[in-house]
Amino acid sequence: MTAPHRPWKPRHRLDGPEDAPVVVLGPSLGTSMDLWLPQLPALARSWRVLRYDLPGHGGAPAPDGPLTVEELAGGITDLLDGLGVERAAYAGVSLGGAVGTALALAAPHRVASLVLVCTSPRFGDPAAWRDRAALVRREGVGPVAGSAAGRWFTPAFEDAEAYVAMLRATDPEGYAACCDALAGFDATARLGGISAPTLVIAGERDVPTPPRGHADRLAAGIPDARLAVVEGAGHLANAERPDAVTREITAHLDRTWRGHDR
Ligand SMILES: O=C(O)CCC(=O)CC(=O)O
Numbered sequence: 001m002t003a004p005h006r007p008w009k010p011r012h013r014l015d016g017p018e019d020a021p022v023v024v025l026g027p028s029l030g031t032s033m034d035l036w037l038p039q040l041p042a043l044a045r046s047w048r049v050l051r052y053d054l055p056g057h058g059g060a061p062a063p064d065g066p067l068t069v070e071e072l073a074g075g076i077t078d079l080l081d082g083l084g085v086e087r088a089a090y091a092g093v094s095l096g097g098a099v100g101t102a103l104a105l106a107a108p109h110r111v112a113s114l115v116l117v118c119t120s121p122r123f124g125d126p127a128a129w130r131d132r133a134a135l136v137r138r139e140g141v142g143p144v145a146g147s148a149a150g151r152w153f154t155p156a157f158e159d160a161e162a163y164v165a166m167l168r169a170t171d172p173e174g175y176a177a178c179c180d181a182l183a184g185f186d187a188t189a190r191l192g193g194i195s196a197p198t199l200v201i202a203g204e205r206d207v208p209t210p211p212r213g214h215a216d217r218l219a220a221g222i223p224d225a226r227l228a229v230v231e232g233a234g235h236l237a238n239a240e241r242p243d244a245v246t247r248e249i250t251a252h253l254d255r256t257w258r259g260h261d262r
Contacts, residue, residue, distance in 0.1 A: 008067070008075035010052035011060040014083075016044035021112075021259025022088040023047040024076060026096025028118075028236065029178050030141070030148065030167035032058025035093060038242035042250055050088070052079065054095065056174010058166070063173065066133075066180035069095075073102035080110060089257040090196075091115035091249055093238060094209060095178055098123070101187050101218075104194045113257035114196040115249050118203050118237050120214035121188040121221065129183035133176035140172045153234040154205050163239055191221030198225040199252040201245060203233035226252075 013033060023043060025036040033051035036043075043049050054072070056062035076099060080088060089112050092100040097119025104111040123129065135143060145167045149160035167175075200222070202215030209215070211229050219227035228248045233241040 007078065008055060008063070008071060010075050010079050011058065012050060012052040012079060015040060015049045015051070016047050018048065020046060020048040021257055022050055022085050023253065023257070024050045024052070024080075024088050024090045026052065026076075026090065026092030026099050027054060027057065028094035028096055029054070029182065030057070030144070030170055030175060031093075031163060031236070032166045032169075034058070034166065035163070035236065035239065038239055039246045039249060042246045046250075047089070047253065050079075050083070050085075052076070054174065054178055056171035056177065059169070060174070062171040063177045065177065067177040069098045069102045069181045069185040070106065072099045072181060073106055076103055077107050077110060086110070087112045089113035089115075089253055091117065092119065093117045093236065094119045095182060098182070098185050098187070101191075101194070102185075104196045105187065105190055108193075108195045111196040113253060114194065114198040115201065115252055116198065116215075116218055117201045117245065118206050118209050118215070118235050119218070120209045121191055121217055122186045123182045123209070126183035129179045133179035133183070136172045136176045136179070141167055141170055141175055144175070151207055152236045153240055154232065156232075157234065157240045159239070163236060188217065188221065191218065192223060194222045197252075197256040198222045199248060200225050200227045201237060201248055202227065202229045203235055203237035203240070204229050204231050205233060206235045206237065208235050
């Protein structure tokens with residue numbers, strides 16, 4: 001049975017000059033919009049930065065059941081409509097990147113430029129995500145939070161706990177519903193339909209979505225996409241190697257989205 005479509009109203013925050021072109025930033029499973037704090041000062045100098053929280057994440061209300069990535073992308077379209085934004089750039093980490101992929105496919109005219117960070121057209125075995133959703137619905141986020149640092153970062157990263165704290169604060173139903181969304185997501189055969197100029201950023205040492213089999217598939221499937229592999233970065237590459245990721249994103253946005261076609 002497919003889940004009924006439920007309108008989803010993302011909790012959001014705007015920073016940067018009011019009249020600047022808009023850049024939407026999507027967070028990953030188990031993190032809040034604060035995942036993007038390392039990039040915020042640089043981006044908010046030139047762009048109107050629109051960050052959002054996934055359902056049940058960052059204190060946002062939890063959903064009342066499973067979600068799809070397409071439903072999450074629909075919420076971003078509604079959010080842009082509500083703010084009167086016709087066209088925006090979009091950058092997202094992992095699940096946030098999948099939302100950007102779905103948005104670029106469903107509403108190509110809304111996405112001026114796309115940055116996909118440590119993400120994938122398909123996040124591995126759907127059964128593993130369904131199992132994780134069931135575990136969290138049964139036992140809460142504790143078991144997945146306990147092992148998150150090892151999945152998200154290399155052992156050398158010293159600030160892991162600040163990010164794991166976001167997961168510990170996540171509502172279990174919100175986390176589980178986002179696992180359901182990852183389980184059901186497979187854009188592999190549709191990547192050729194993305195028309196936005198796309199930068200794919202991979203973490204060299206990303207464990208959940210390694211460059212091979214994930215970022216390389218995005219870059220091969222999306223017309224004219226460019227792949228940048230960030231050395232020494234794990235899954236949350238924008239947190240672990242903030243300067244390198246900020247440089248890549250701002251260079252791509254500078255080249256592709258100054259708002260001239262707003
Ligand atoms: O927490 C993990 O195991 C990684 C989850 C994942 O790949 C999706 C995401 O980070 O949004």
